[in-house]
Amino acid sequence: SIGSAPAELRPIVNTLNFLFVRVERTVIREQRFASNTAHEFRTPLTGIKTHLQVARRIDGEQQQLALARAETGVQRLQNVAEQLLMLARLESRDDWREFEPCSVSIAICEALVDMPGRERVKQNLETENILVNAPHPLVVIAVRNLLENALKFSSHDQPVELTVSCQVSNHRDMVRLIIRDGGHSPSTSEHVDGQQNIRAPEQGHGLGLTIVESIAEQFNGRLHAEENARGGMDWELALPRVL
Known part of the structure; x- marks a missing residue:
């Protein structure tokens, strides 16, 4: 904050402040990543x-x-260890320079293969033929990590909803994958050191969700989380659509 800065300096001030915000977010994410990895x-x-x-x-x-x-x-x-290796490959991105668009429905089918509790996943796909601009193996990993997280943090009698839809965001066609869990009932809530383990959207992601976040950022998408009316979480993975 410079106060009454000359008009010529305002673009520089705004750029620097934007940079500082990005640096702060990066430091917080790295701290969260280190904490989650140590716990894992x-x-x-x-x-x-x-x-x-x-x-x-x-x-x-x-x-x-x-x-x-x-x-x-x-x-x-x-x-x-395999997740950490995958994250290292994502950071370099050398292995993903050339790839074919990914079919969302096929990626979901592969993500559900041999997944414990997959019978609780209820799918609602807007259309079967949606392509996203991201490598197929990484989309499979992202979807599987989100579903495993939702199943882990849901009571065994609660379904996990997977919804796929399309929208225009900031003049870009995006594909939205929303994974909704029901949350734990009081009798099945996890406890750590005698205290109930309550998730917050900005913390406690775990290593798998850190990888999902990295995949989204690498391919011009986003990962967003918010609480839902069922007492659980909605995780939204948005990736650019290929028309």
Whole structure:
């Protein structure tokens, strides 16, 4: 703020202020990313350590069960590592310079393959033949991450709604994928350190949603979240449409 700056300086002042806002948002996002990544690693590592300690003290079927749960933790760690590698590839973007437009309906079908709880996903596609200007593998990852997040943060008796529509935003044709979850009921809410785990749109995304956000930004889209009337969240992924 310079106060009564000469008219000639106002464009420079506005540009600098816009830059400072972007820098602040980047720093906040990096801090959130570091926190989420640490949590993603710490949780399965703690579980693996606990189950291995239990397995040393017991025998028979209970020991095998503890080892199986430890293996599940290892698989979760492997998934986190793969997500981090994918994020690194997104930042470089060297692997995505040339790509064919992606069919949204096909990407959704592939995202649902072998997904636990996929029977709870209720689809509402405006049309079957919608193309977006983003690589097919990345759209599949984005949709799957959003659906997995919605299923995780919904009660088991709550459906997850997936709506696909088109709109014009800032003179651009965009495809909107809205994933709506119902939120946890009081009896099924997750608790961390004795406190209820409540999500906010701007924090607690998790690593998977950080990747979705990066995909959207890399290909001129956006990711937006807001609370819905069901007590859950609406996650909107918007990507440029190919006409």
